[in-house]
Amino acid sequence: MTASPDWVNDDESGINPRDYVSSLARGLEVLRAFNRTRRKMTLSEVAAETNNTRAGARRILLTLVHEGYAVADGKLFDLTPQVLELGYSVLSSKGAWDIARPFIDHLSEEIRESCSAAVLDKFDVVYVSGAQYHRVISVGITVGARFPAHCTATGRVLLAAQPNDMWPDLLQSIPLTRLTDRTVTDRTEFRKILEDVRKKGWSLVDQELEIGLMSIAVPLRNSAGGMVGAINVGVPTVRMTAAQLQSEILPRLLQTAASISEALKR
Incomplete structure (x- = not known):
């Protein structure tokens, strides 16, 4: 899972830690994981690649599938061309x-x-x-x-x-x-x-x-x-x-x- 960047806790920046959407950051990390590996992955592989829990990775993957950015083929997940948008x-x-x-x-x-x-x-x-x-x-x-x-x-x-x-x-x-x-x-x-x-x-x-x-x-x-x-x-x-x-x-x-x-x- 991606650590919160330094600016998130920097009071001088005017950014409140509550403004940092950690679930969005985890979703972006899942997208980057597919880009790094350039292959289809199982739920367990996505969780390991992103330092996520299986439950957390599952929710992100199912959301991506629902929105059309990923597909599930049996045990494997992959991104769709829509992610190019x-x-x-x-x-x-x-x-x-x-x-x-x-x-x-x-x-x-x-x-x-x-x-x-x-x-x-x-x-x-x-x-x-x-x-x-x-x-x-x-x-x-x-x-x-x-x-x-x-x-x-x-x-x-x-x-x-x-x-x-x-x-x-x-x-x-x-x-x-x-x-x-x-x-x-x-x-x-x-x-x-x-x-x-x-x-x-x-x-x-x-x-x-x-x-x-x-x-x-x-x-x-x-x-x-x-x-x-x-x-x-x-x-x-x-x-x-x-x-x-x-x-x-x-x-x-x-x-x-x-x-x-x-x-x-x-």
Whole structure:
């Protein structure tokens, strides 16, 4: 169990010891334990890893399960992709996307197309940054816009990056809603697509979200290799073919992602 920090009992800080929520601290320590071990754990293992009692660890784990941040599989507990919301919301508001924005703007100006950045929220993608290039026909996505992850390039990049042991539940639970006649709704085919995206390191979606719209996306990682989000370029099909999107836009998109990752190290 995490010891109370020095400031909790520092009268000069103006913090009353009664303001320290020890149960919240214990819950955060359980989340950190899964991050440290990077594996599923039994109740006893969680209790030992966090210096908690079995009863205390059980209450925390069942609360996390109830809130959707963990799952129980027999005797084993594991975190769900929903826990990523906690980190993504901080990154979205604490500067990662401020750092990325100039690079996104530059790419948009260079290729004269709209560029966006998104994070995963359960089975949707939420756009957290973007630059719209104004043309007669343009693709504009506003910050805060939400779309189904299964039929977007950013969504497939982010879904493909999920740990292998999460894939069975993810592939079984994700609603593969048909939005156009091109939308992939077969789960076996969708799994093959995610496997291919993970292998290639990028995703191209051709008119599965909206007829007349293509997009290509790559993952954005931080200095430790962790997934921060995904960046994409969207183009109308009247202006470019899928082959052109891959040959002309993808190399610049990959370079932009690499430049942002490098900037996040500083």
